[in-house]
Each structure stands twice: as structure tokens, then as C-alpha cells.
Amino acid sequence: MSKILRQQIEKITPLSDNEFEYILSHFTERKLRKHQFAVQCGQAVKFDYFILSGCLKSYHTDNDGKIHIIQFGMQDWWITDYQAYYNQTAATIDIDCIEDTEMLCLSYENREKLCAELHKMEHFFRKKTNIRNVALQQRILSLMSNNAKERYDSLLEQYPQLFQKVPKHLLASYLGVTRETLSRFNSTSK
Amino acid sequence: MSKILRQQIEKITPLSDNEFEYILSHFTERKLRKHQFAVQCGQAVKFDYFILSGCLKSYHTDNDGKIHIIQFGMQDWWITDYQAYYNQTAATIDIDCIEDTEMLCLSYENREKLCAELHKMEHFFRKKTNIRNVALQQRILSLMSNNAKERYDSLLEQYPQLFQKVPKHLLASYLGVTRETLSRFNSTSK
Numbered sequence: 138m139s140k141i142l143r144q145q146i147e148k149i150t151p152l153s154d155n156e157f158e159y160i161l162s163h164f165t166e167r168k169l170r171k172h173q174f175a176v177q178c179g180q181a182v183k184f185d186y187f188i189l190s191g192c193l194k195s196y197h198t199d200n201d202g203k204i205h206i207i208q209f210g211m212q213d214w215w216i217t218d219y220q221a222y223y224n225q226t227a228a229t230i231d232i233d234c235i236e237d238t239e240m241l242c243l244s245y246e247n248r249e250k251l252c253a254e255l256h257k258m259e260h261f262f263r264k265k266t267n268i269r270n271v272a273l274q275q276r277i278l279s280l281m282s283n284n285a286k287e288r289y290d291s292l293l294e295q296y297p298q299l300f301q302k303v304p305k306h307l308l309a310s311y312l313g314v315t316r317e318t319l320s321r322f323n324s325t326s327k
Numbered sequence: 328m329s330k331i332l333r334q335q336i337e338k339i340t341p342l343s344d345n346e347f348e349y350i351l352s353h354f355t356e357r358k359l360r361k362h363q364f365a366v367q368c369g370q371a372v373k374f375d376y377f378i379l380s381g382c383l384k385s386y387h388t389d390n391d392g393k394i395h396i397i398q399f400g401m402q403d404w405w406i407t408d409y410q411a412y413y414n415q416t417a418a419t420i421d422i423d424c425i426e427d428t429e430m431l432c433l434s435y436e437n438r439e440k441l442c443a444e445l446h447k448m449e450h451f452f453r454k455k456t457n458i459r460n461v462a463l464q465q466r467i468l469s470l471m472s473n474n475a476k477e478r479y480d481s482l483l484e485q486y487p488q489l490f491q492k493v494p495k496h497l498l499a500s501y502l503g504v505t506r507e508t509l510s511r512f513n514s515t516s517k
Contacts, residue, residue: 197468197471199472203472207467219457223457230468259449269460270413274397278387278395278419281395281503313471
């Protein structure tokens with residue numbers, strides 16, 4: 138399974154077998170069952186998670202108990218509370234499993250160690266963070282200026298596989314619409 | 328003025344005089360007057376801008392002609408359309424000057440060159456991008472789950488200097504409220 142990680146890194150920078158073995162030795166494997174938490178609001182965030190299989194969601198619960206979904210995570214994606222992970226502070230969001238999930242976990246110390254030791258890993262993580270930045274900028278633009286139907290169409294275009302994996306009420310929460318509205322979109326989209 | 332850039336880099340990694348001179352030689356200086364554009368929607372985005380003095384705003388104009396402000400930029404901040412800059416595609420947002428502005432401009436090629444040549448610059452830009460990621464995550468959470476008064480208080484707490492620099496109608500646009508609502512917040516905040 139770890140070859141998924143190698144493939145991702147090698148899209149950005151080539152690795153020898155020895156280098157990949159060394160990098161992989163800084164990760165730990167973890168299996169979580171559906172509904173288990175990877176990150177819990179108020180607790181320390183030890184790891185950034187590279188998803189080998191399964192599906193997760195990260196979300197914030199507001200004062201009225203309403204859930205706001207920040208992102209989903211699937212195979213080949215990274216997920217954590219980056220604010221808490223980078224600043225080594227307590228989590229302000231929750232991340233839990235939508236289905237049974239296998240992940241490779243990278244502690245903050247090991248990430249910094251790999252980046253200091255291997256310029257190519259610093260390069261890899263800079264590039265990945267750039268990509269994440271673009272996705273976040275798109276999400277902000279979408280939240281500010283698109284209507285719900287535009288957000289739906291754009292999500293469907295970018296991540297069609299989410300529509301197979303993620304229950305409808307969670308997609309509705311991500312889009313900020315009711316389930317009824319989402320069903321209407323489902324029936325009118327190409 | 329370029330010492331502001333050196334100070335920022337040295338908060339993350341120390342530099343010799345020669346190293347800084349070398350790094351600086353990859354930037355070009357640019358002065359823009361109030362209302363001039365640094366980035367224009369539909370055009371190529373050649374530079375990431377490090378702001379030496381002045382103030383800018385980045386924003387998206389929706390189909391109804393309504394402006395949505397993504398971020399402001401002041402001394403010591405970086406600003407560009409990162410989506411277009413990283414992917415070397417046309418801009419999807421505008422960035423213009425709220426007041427006369429001086430900037431150091433870094434082309435994408437020079438950024439990649441510096442990162443490849445100097446591991447410490449790759450480290451610097453990775454760390455800066457992490458910080459930007461956290462700010463973007465906070466903006467998303469705030470757009471999704473805070474009410475306008477909470478967004479106002481949080482902005483005032485994080486960036487009090489913005490309230491001196493930025494006209495009220497632009498702050499209102501950033502917060503997604505009317506000017507009248509903003510005035511009410513002004514009079515009720517601590």
C-alpha cells in the first residue's frame with residue numbers, strides 16, 4: 138500500500154529505493170474504523186495523515202451544534218488540522234472516518250526532520266502545500282461568490298468520486314444546503 | 328527598505344550578507360500608485376509580491392458585479408493570485424492598490440531557482456506557505472461558521488492596523504456586511 142505514497146512523491150521528485158525506505162520509516166501505520174476520530178477538537182494534533190484507503194471528513198461544530206464540513210479525504214490525500222499541527226496547538230476541528238480507513242501518520246517532528254535532512258522532501262512538502270493553498274483559495278472564492286448550484290457542479294466536476302463515497306447529508310453540509318436542495322441538484326445536473 | 332525582507336527570512340532561517348544579496352538580486356522593485364492593478368483577472372500572473380509599503384486588496388468580482396474581498400496586504404505581507412502564480416495560468420482575481428505601494432516582485436522562475444539552489448530558501452517558502460495555509464483555513468472556518476460580528480471582532484483582534492489603513496466600505500465587503508452594519512459594530516466593540 139505504501140507505494141501510493143511513493144507514487145505521489147515521485148510525481149514531484151524522483152526517489153531511490155533506499156531513500157523511499159528511509160522516508161517511509163518516519164511514518165507509522167494506523168487503521169481506524171468507521172466513526173472513529175483521527176483528530177478531536179481540544180486535543181493535541183500529533184500527525185498529518187496520508188490516506189491509503191477509506192474516507193474521512195474534517196469539520197467544525199459551531200455554538201448551535203451545527204456541523205460545517207471543511208474537507209473530505211480519500212486515498213492519496215493528506216488530512217489533518219493544519220493550524221494545530223503546524224503551530225503544535227490543540228485542535229479546533231474534528232476529523233473522523235466516514236468508512237474504515239488506513240493511513241500513514243507523520244508526526245510534526247518527523248516531517249521537520251525529513252525536510253531538514255533531505256532537500257527533496259522539503260521540496261515535496263513545499264509543492265504539496267502550494268497545491269493545498271490553491272484548493273483553499275478556491276474554497277474561499279466558492280464560499281464567497283458562488284451559489285449552491287455552482288458549488289455543487291464544481292465539486293462534481295473536480296471530485297466525481299466523492300459522490301460515490303460520501304453520504305448525501307454530508308455533501309449537503311459541505312455545500313451548505315439542505316438534503317432536499319441537494320436532491321434537486323442531483324436530478325438536474327448533467 | 329529591503330531589510331524588511333531580510334528580517335522576515337531571518338525569522339525562519341539565518342542568512343549571510345552574501346546570501347541575502349544573492350537572494351535579493353532575484354527580486355525586482357516596483358512602485359504602484361493608488362488604484363493601480365498588480366494583478367488583473369484574465370491576465371498572466373508573473374510575480375509574487377512582497378509589500379515594502381502601502382496597502383493592497385485582492386478580490387473577486389461575481390457575475391452580478393459584486394466585489395468579494397479575499398485578503399488585504401500590508402507591509403511585510405506577500406500577495407498574489409496564488410492559484411494562477413503556482414499553476415502559471417491566467418488570473419481569476421484582481422489585486423489593486425488601496426494606497427501608493429512599493430513592492431519587491433519575485434517571478435515564479437526565480438522562486439523555483441532560489442528554492443533549488445538554496446535549501447534554506449525552500450525551507451523559508453515552505454514555512455511561509457504553511458502559515459498562509461493556516462490563515463486560509465481560519466478564513467474558511469470563519470466564513471462557514473462565524474456570524475458577521477464574530478468575524479469583525481476576530482479581524483480587529485488579529486489585524487488592528489487594517490482598521491487604520493482600509494476604508495470602511497472595503498472592510499464591510501471583506502466581512503460580507505453592509506457599511507451600516509459595520510458602523511454598528513464599530514460603536515459596540517471594545
